[in-house]
Amino acid sequence: MRIVQKFGGTSVGDPERIRATADIVQGELECGNEVAVVVSAMSGETNRLLLLAAEMSESPAVRELDAMLSTGEQVSAALLAIELQRRGIVASSYNGSQAGFQTEGHFARARIRHIKCKHLLQRMQKKEVPVVTGFQGVDEDGNITTLGRGGSDTSAVALAVAVEADVCDIYTDVDGIYTTDPRIVAQAQKMDRISYEEMLEFASLGAKVLQTRSVELAMRYDMPIHLRSSFDLVTGTMVSKEDKTMERAAISGVAYNRDEAKITIRGIPDDPGIAANVFGPVAEEGINVDVIVQNVSEQGFTDITFTVPRGDYSRTMVIMSGICEKMDARDVKGDDSVAKVSVIGVGMRSHAGVAKKMFDVLAAEGVNIQMITTSEIKITVVIEEKYIELSVRALHNAFGLDHTETVEY
């Protein structure tokens, strides 16, 4: 097998952790596998560097920030290479430039354009271990660029694609993706497999285990990601293409997000372009509008309801009041104690009735659904926040996730 392994900041946080990480690398080599490693900066290092820059300037030049931040990974990569060599393993560190990560776009959020990785591949084939800095590359002018927070996941998947690895192992401090939050539902189970699409839906709902971009990249090139714990070497969750075994269950998991606020603007004259007029000013402020519902027009007037992150609630209310006046709408109402609950599963494509079952379960629990939005593999409802635990537990049970067997419905 050819494997690209990615280790985060805690896995290279101190000499002891680096040794434990080297154990994992050595283990794969001893199984006869070809291995390349991608590392993040030692935990705390990126913040230390940001603090230094902040002491210098309130708005430090972003090109220079990238040059500074990239050193964090260069140090951790060298330290891991030193440890591997101490064990007699041939290993060398490579920074973004040396590893051939060519990027484009803005500093601080560059995109990987191409990886010139022939030399790395040759080393892997000789059972040598390239230890590559995550999170960074160089643009066409030779400037050092970074990929944004969490970019090391994307680095690892991109390298795995480039060297045609069999799998990209992403080591983290959790041991996989669960059917729902185990803090709410004790019977939550770790999933053995999950499709890229489902992983994206989980990620967009705030499961901060994998950077969304890395999943999108893996999906585009069909690179399986094995999400696993560096503290506990049990099998984690394999993120891969949807396969037959996944079709057994309609629903893979139940996700939720408390960080929601709901705003309704009522009685807007229903002219063409009202959506643009409402959401343009919100977008300009950098506020992410999520669920949007527009009612059917009645006597030339309509209502629009949407959700925003709770932290943007007050700002959005101010903007909407201005818009209300300008557009001659009736009024604006808001509620910052709502939350989202979603059921997710590629299986719902082939099972009718998932939505109906979801609504029945919530009705039986007396939970009022305020908004509904659907995608091909997800149904999301907005409800009062206080019903979150109740709803998640009821849905997790009703869709058969409390047990290892699936339940017919």
Next chain:
Amino acid sequence: MRIVQKFGGTSVGDPERIRATADIVQGELECGNEVAVVVSAMSGETNRLLLLAAEMSESPAVRELDAMLSTGEQVSAALLAIELQRRGIVASSYNGSQAGFQTEGHFARARIRHIKCKHLLQRMQKKEVPVVTGFQGVDEDGNITTLGRGGSDTSAVALAVAVEADVCDIYTDVDGIYTTDPRIVAQAQKMDRISYEEMLEFASLGAKVLQTRSVELAMRYDMPIHLRSSFDLVTGTMVSKEDKTMERAAISGVAYNRDEAKITIRGIPDDPGIAANVFGPVAEEGINVDVIVQNVSEQGFTDITFTVPRGDYSRTMVIMSGICEKMDARDVKGDDSVAKVSVIGVGMRSHAGVAKKMFDVLAAEGVNIQMITTSEIKITVVIEEKYIELSVRALHNAFGLDHTETVEY
């Protein structure tokens, strides 16, 4: 004027010092000069990184050490660039690879082969400020290499040569080279000018202000070095080609070194090759032999006396005892309380009698000269250590260095 400025670790040691350094850079720009800057790592940073590596392994791979250590300068260069930009100056940091420093030879002590600096020069000509990492480059295989401790001086001089600068300003925590140690002679004066050759002699005698390699490089390409203080912007000492004004005085300064020990092997059968037999084993141990004196042979036997750094005294005595037995010599004697005093000056080439005057002065003070060695521009004597202050003061005065006027003799 086109200037390359070099700032050491204390000059970029914290935000306050970086701001003071930026003041100096800005000052030169405002005078209409073209400026490039070379920086060391923030003081303490190199040691912090070495400690991290030492925690990992007793003998960390030298390639990885270079990769780690090079990050120190990358951070300080970025911080200075951030500060310059905050002031509205167009500035960018460049690491060794980006600045085009191509090296050859070993890790940890690479030599600069070539600097591809066309892009840096173009920026300087546009009054932009490249801030370049000292101490480092990349070899032909793209590996990061460092030039050895103090290598930033060499980086600065090499860059100055490459961009055809008028001068290389090296900022440090002293304000120049003195005629002798001001701690011994209160009347010691800062020299306005000193030749490359004299500077090399001072450096080899332990004046740790400039790395010897950087002076050799400056001499080869005739690049004037302005050695000056970053704490006090008075004029420092200009290290440059010997010129007419330097010929006024026979002697430029008096230097000394306490770190000496003397060893004599007596009654060696005077066969061809005895020097090789004596010094071969010492060199193999990495011990630097300095002054060597061999007496005229008497009845087929000779004596050899030499000095070594005091820290190597015991080791050398052990080696010499073995050699004594093997070569059937009479005995070995040692003395680890000797010291060297030198008078240095390009002027002595054209002034007869400098040596005689030196010996007269020491004799008048009752100082016994144990060994003598000379170069074209230096006379060194080995004496008992306790006479050091007395000798330095007497020579400094006798050669007219206590005054601004030179003294005829």
